[in-house]
Amino acid sequence: MCDDLRVALTVLVIDDHPIFRASVGRLLEVDGFRVVGEAANGQSGLRLARELEPDLVLLDVGLPDVSGFEVAERLVGTRTRVVLISSRAQRDLGRRVHETGAIGFISKDQLSGEAILDLIARAA
Amino acid sequence: MRLLRLGLALAGLALGVVAYRVQIDNLGPFTSSERAAAIVGVAWAFLLAGLAAWSRRPANRVGPLLAAAGFALLLRQLRYSHDPAAFTAFFAVSELSYALVAHSVLAYPTGRVTDRAERALVRIGYAATLVFPITILLFYDGSQRLRFFDPPPRESLILVAGNGDAAVLIQKAFVVFVWGVLATLFIALLARKLVRATPRGRRILAPLLLAGVAVALRAVFEGIFTFVDRPSVIVYDYLFWWQIAAFVALPLALFAGLLRAHLARATVGDLLLELERTPPQGLRDALARVLGDPTLEIVFWLPERGEFVDGLGQTATLPRDATDRAVTRLEHDGVPVAALVHDPSLLEEPRLVRAVGAAARLAIENARLHADMRAQLGKVQESRVRLVDAADGERRRIERDLHDGAQQRLVALALQLRSAQRQLGAARDPDIDRLLAATVVELQEAVEELRELARGVHPAILTEEGLAAALETLTSRTPLPVSLDVSEERLPAQVEATAYFVACEGLANIVKHARATNATIRAWRRNGMFVIEVEDDGLGGADADNGSGLRGLADRVEALGGRFVVESPERGGTRIAGEIPCGS
Numbered sequence: 001m002c003d004d005l006r007v008a009l010t011v012l013v014i015d016d017h018p019i020f021r022a023s024v025g026r027l028l029e030v031d032g033f034r035v036v037g038e039a040a041n042g043q044s045g046l047r048l049a050r051e052l053e054p055d056l057v058l059l060d061v062g063l064p065d066v067s068g069f070e071v072a073e074r075l076v077g078t079r080t081r082v083v084l085i086s087s088r089a090q091r092d093l094g095r096r097v098h099e100t101g102a103i104g105f106i107s108k109d110q111l112s113g114e115a116i117l118d119l120i121a122r123a124a
Numbered sequence: 125m126r127l128l129r130l131g132l133a134l135a136g137l138a139l140g141v142v143a144y145r146v147q148i149d150n151l152g153p154f155t156s157s158e159r160a161a162a163i164v165g166v167a168w169a170f171l172l173a174g175l176a177a178w179s180r181r182p183a184n185r186v187g188p189l190l191a192a193a194g195f196a197l198l199l200r201q202l203r204y205s206h207d208p209a210a211f212t213a214f215f216a217v218s219e220l221s222y223a224l225v226a227h228s229v230l231a232y233p234t235g236r237v238t239d240r241a242e243r244a245l246v247r248i249g250y251a252a253t254l255v256f257p258i259t260i261l262l263f264y265d266g267s268q269r270l271r272f273f274d275p276p277p278r279e280s281l282i283l284v285a286g287n288g289d290a291a292v293l294i295q296k297a298f299v300v301f302v303w304g305v306l307a308t309l310f311i312a313l314l315a316r317k318l319v320r321a322t323p324r325g326r327r328i329l330a331p332l333l334l335a336g337v338a339v340a341l342r343a344v345f346e347g348i349f350t351f352v353d354r355p356s357v358i359v360y361d362y363l364f365w366w367q368i369a370a371f372v373a374l375p376l377a378l379f380a381g382l383l384r385a386h387l388a389r390a391t392v393g394d395l396l397l398e399l400e401r402t403p404p405q406g407l408r409d410a411l412a413r414v415l416g417d418p419t420l421e422i423v424f425w426l427p428e429r430g431e432f433v434d435g436l437g438q439t440a441t442l443p444r445d446a447t448d449r450a451v452t453r454l455e456h457d458g459v460p461v462a463a464l465v466h467d468p469s470l471l472e473e474p475r476l477v478r479a480v481g482a483a484a485r486l487a488i489e490n491a492r493l494h495a496d497m498r499a500q501l502g503k504v505q506e507s508r509v510r511l512v513d514a515a516d517g518e519r520r521r522i523e524r525d526l527h528d529g530a531q532q533r534l535v536a537l538a539l540q541l542r543s544a545q546r547q548l549g550a551a552r553d554p555d556i557d558r559l560l561a562a563t564v565v566e567l568q569e570a571v572e573e574l575r576e577l578a579r580g581v582h583p584a585i586l587t588e589e590g591l592a593a594a595l596e597t598l599t600s601r602t603p604l605p606v607s608l609d610v611s612e613e614r615l616p617a618q619v620e621a622t623a624y625f626v627a628c629e630g631l632a633n634i635v636k637h638a639r640a641t642n643a644t645i646r647a648w649r650r651n652g653m654f655v656i657e658v659e660d661d662g663l664g665g666a667d668a669d670n671g672s673g674l675r676g677l678a679d680r681v682e683a684l685g686g687r688f689v690v691e692s693p694e695r696g697g698t699r700i701a702g703e704i705p706c707g708s
Contacts, residue, residue, distance in 0.1 A: 017532045023539035030546040062527075062584075087531045089575055091600050094585050094593035108535040109571045112542060 010036045012052055014045030014071065015060040015085070024058065024111060031113025042066035049080055056116070059102070061086040061093060069100045076101035083119055085111065125182065129175045136171040136194060140164040143201035150204040154274040159364065163201060166371045170194030170225070173375035177382045185235035186382060189228040190375050196221030208279035212261060215278075219253035219302070222342075225374075226310055229335040232378050233328055234472055242313055249306055256298035258282070263290040271295055271350055296350055303346040311336045322448075324417045324467040328384065331377035338370035388414060388476050392483045399487040404494035405435060407487050414480055417467045419449075424492035425460040426499060432463060435491065437499030454481040454488065462488050508683035509618070516621050519582035526578045531571060538567040583624070591620045595627055595645060602631050604640065610647040615654055619706045622680055623647055623656040626688075626702040629673050630658030638662025638698060653686070654706040659699040666692035666700075677702065 011033045013021050018040070025035045036052050039045035042063040049057055057075065059082050061068035072082045082102040090097055090105045097105050103123035106115050147160040171194025178187030200221050203214035226249050230242045237243050264270065265286030266277025314332045321329050345363045348355045395414050402410050412420040423432040423440040432440045442463060443449040450468040454461050470477055481488070545552070545560045578584070586594035592610045599606040614620070627645050634640050640662030647656045668674040668690040678688035681702040692698040 017528065017536075019536045020532055020539075023536040023543070027539045027543045027546070030543050067588075087527060087535050087571065087575075088578075088584065089572075091597055092575065092579065092583065092585055094589045094597060096589065109538050109568045111539060 009056055010034045010052070010054040012037045012039065012045070012049055012054040012057045012080075014039045014042070014049075014057060014063070014068070016040050016062075016064050017060075020060075020087075020108065024108075027111065028113060028116075033113060033116075040064075042068070042071045046071055046074060049075055049078070053078070054080055056080065056120075057082045058085050058111075058116075059083065061088075061097070069096050072100035072102045081120065081123065083116060126179070129179055132191060132195075133172065133175050136168065136175075136191075136198065139195070139198045140168055143167070143198045146205050147201050150206055151274050160201075162365070162368045164198065166368060167194045167197035167201075169372045170197060170375040173379035174228075177379045181235075181382055183235070184233075184382060186228055186232050186378060189224060189231060190378060193221055193224035193228055194375070196224050204273065206276065206278060208281050211278040212281040215261060215280075216258050216282075217254070219257055219298075220250070222302070223249040223253040225335075225371075226306075226339075228378065229332060229374075230310075230313070232331065233381055239313075239317075245306065245309055245313060249302070249310075252298070252302050252306065256294060256302070260291045260294045260298075263287045263294065265291075268292045271299075299346050299350040303343040307339050307343040310339055322467045322469060323419065325469040327416065328381060328469055331374065331381050334370060334374050334377050338367060338374050341367040341370055384416075388416060388473075392476075392479045395480065396483050399484055402487065404487075404491035407484065407491045408435065410487075411464070411480055411484060415464075415466065415470060415477065417470060419467055421465040422462055422488070422491065423465065424462045424488075424495040426492075426496055427459075428496075429499070433495050433499050435495050435498070437495050437497070437502045452477045452481070454485075456485060456489075461485070462492060505683075505685065509685075512622070512680060512683050513618055516582070516618060519621075520587060523578045523582040523584060526574055526581070527584070531574050531578070534567050534571050534574065538564050538571070541567070582621070586620060586624050587617065590614045591623055591647065594620075594624055595647075598624075598628060598631065599645070602635065602643075604631075604635060604643055606631065606643045606645060608645050610645060611649060613649070615706050618684060619654050619704050622684060622686075622704050623654060623702065625680065626656045626677055626700065627658055629677050630700045633666065633673065634658070634660045634662060634698070637666070638664075640697070649706060652705060652707060653703045655701060655703050657699065657701040659697065661697045663694075664692045664696045664698050665694045666690055666698045668700075674700065 011028055013024055013028075013035060015021050015024075015038075021038045021040075025038065028035055033056075036054050037048045039048050042065045045057070045059070045063070057080050059068045059072055061084055063071065068084060068086075072084060075082050082100070084097060084100070084102045084105040085108050086093060086105070087108045089107055093105070104119035106119065141164075144160045144164045147155055147163070148157060151160075170190050174187050174190025174192070174194055176187070177184065177190060181187060196217070199214055200218040201214075202210055203218045205211050205214070223246070227237070227246045230237045230239075230246060237246055260270075261280040261282050262284040263286065264278075264280045265283060265288055266279065267286070268288030268291060269275055270278075270291070314336045318326055318329055318332060341363060345360075345367055348360065348363065391414055395410060398410055399407070408420060408422050411422065412418055421434070421440075423434055423442065425431075426433055432442060434440045442451050443465060448468070449465055450471050452464045452466065452470070452474075454463065464477065464481070466477070541560050541564050545557065545564075548557070583594050583597065585597055590612070592608075592612045595608055595610050599608055615623075627647075630645075631643065634643050638660050640660035643658065643660040645656070645658050647654065649655075666674065668678055668688070674688075674690055677700075681688040681704055684704050686702060686704040688703075689701045690698070691700075
């Protein structure tokens with residue numbers, strides 16, 4: 001089941017750190033996801049999400065223009081599922097991490113295809 | 125000048141005796157010795173108050189005007205004489221006395237009538253009180269009784285056309301115009317003057333209220349006497365004595381008002397004694413009391429800063445427009461020391477202000493040094509706040525740098541190693557696989573350590589979500605049950621950061637030393653202060669002066685103008701509290 005999901009999943013990465021975007025893109029490709037786009041800020045991320053309609057957005061909480069929480073809230077109601085990510089720990093982000101409509105949170109250093117699929121499976 | 129005034133006083137006293145006799149001898153049963161004496165008493169009150177005021181304040185015209193009014197009131201009584209020349213002469217000028225009274229009142233307290241409307245009223249008053257009586261004399265032939273006169277007719281030496289009815293009609297017109305129209309305008313101008321005056325000015329102008337009452341009583345008296353055929357004796361009597369009382373009190377009140385500055389100057393000696401035991405912050409009140417100006421402000425010249433400051437050392441700007449506020453600069457040997465910002469009415473009393481300034485010179489100099497010290501302390505305080513701000517800014521910058529730099533690189537490295545593990549796939553060497561896995565774990569631990577470091581430097585959630593969220597996160601990591609009661613409102617960054625570090629250090633101490641089973645953090649706003657309180661049920665015995673943590677917190681709270689308290693009785697738990705100013 002996991003393998004089927006993985007084949008079908010298209011991913012948009014929204015994060016302002018190029019080095020992270022490059023690394024996570026490679027990892028996700030290796031793990032069988034298809035990275036369809038990258039954005040370095042919230043506004044272009046939202047635009048790409050509407051254009052590409054990916055299955056999943058990996059969304060950094062701390063973006064330079066708008067907060068990742070706000071971007072997640074604006075994606076509620078679309079077909080795209082949102083996974084919040086940050087290099088900070090979840091408990092350092094407060095209650096808002098649970099209030100945006102995102103399916104979950106993964107600390108960046110814990111990111112992997114399995115971790116994402118696990119969240120999706122739990123949200124289903 | 126003194127001889128002149130003495131001569132006038134003696135002449136006035138003699139004239140009073142003559143006036144009394146003329147009234148008694150000529151009006152017979154139409155007057156009484158009490159009434160005649162009362163009228164002379166009013167005149168003498170004006171005369172003596174006027175001469176005294178003239179003597180004390182020679183440059184002020186109110187004194188001579190009051191004295192002139194007194195003479196005019198005495199001469200007025202001579203009109204009752206049956207001698208044609210005396211009757212004609214003194215009847216012609218008999219009403220001039222009230223014009224002089226009005227002039228004195230409107231000239232009070234400066235001696236000058238500066239308002240255009242008031243000047244016009246004075247001129248019209250003089251003209252009317254001269255023209256009407258003279259016109260009456262042109263027609264008075266003795267066929268009709270004159271107001272206030274007994275029946276036997278007098279002889280007008282300037283009779284032109286005998287017409288008693290015309291004379292009576294002109295008398296009535298005089299009363300309507302002078303005691304109706306002009307008296308109303310006079311009272312209205314007094315009311316306007318009082319309404320427009322500053323609070324201090326209003327106190328100085330208090331005698332004007334008495335003038336208004338006196339003129340109103342006289343106007344009613346004149347009206348009743350002229351237009352009521354048989355006025356009630358009781359009403360007439362009451363009106364007579366009340367107006368006598370008012371007209372006696374009026375010159376005395378004006379005199380006292382003019383003397384007020386002298387009396388105030390006399391209290392300058394007391395001021396010297398008072399200032400000896402007055403602290404710098406009480407100087408303003410002491411000077412305000414002596415100058416009779418509760419609105420008085422003192423600002424001090426600080427030559428090093430080239431500006432005036434108030435008692436707290438805050439920059440003060442002197443008002444430029446003297447309409448609402450006036451400024452008197454105080455200097456010593458030509459060097460500015462301070463300035464008094466006061467009610468403009470004090471400009472009329474420059475000697476009083478100068479005397480107070482001179483008497484209070486030492487106290488003012490002392491208060492100036494005090495203000496200078498406060499100003500410097502204020503600057504030190506501002507600099508401490510800036511240091512706290514700068515340190516917080518630096519902490520935020522370091523946290524951001526850690527987050528955006530080292531943390532991202534370590535995270536990327538971990539992800540790349542994980543990619544490498546995946547890419548090696550099933551063919552991977554187990555040793556290499558273990559090495560890669562161990563490296564990833566190491567990297568994750570390094571990332572966690574960096575997070576911990578960044579949290580300690582400045583938790584990002586504090587900036588992004590506020591104190592309540594940051595404390596919630598903090599307590600979730602504390603190995604102790606902590607109950608939280610913290611206001612959700614956002615506060616200035618320096619207040620939130622200080623409160624956070626108080627809570628953080630408090631919890632750290634509890635965990636390290638207190639052996640507590642429970643802790644409580646409360647934070648709320650009270651009277652412009654934000655209070656953060658950390659309490660535990662541990663061993664107690666903490667000492668704020670022993671150890672850099674609590675001392676550093678106290679410095680930080682005090683740098684923001686707040687207060688830091690540690691209560692930690694042996695075996696009684698510990699309570700630390702910071703009260704940080706946060707605006708209203």
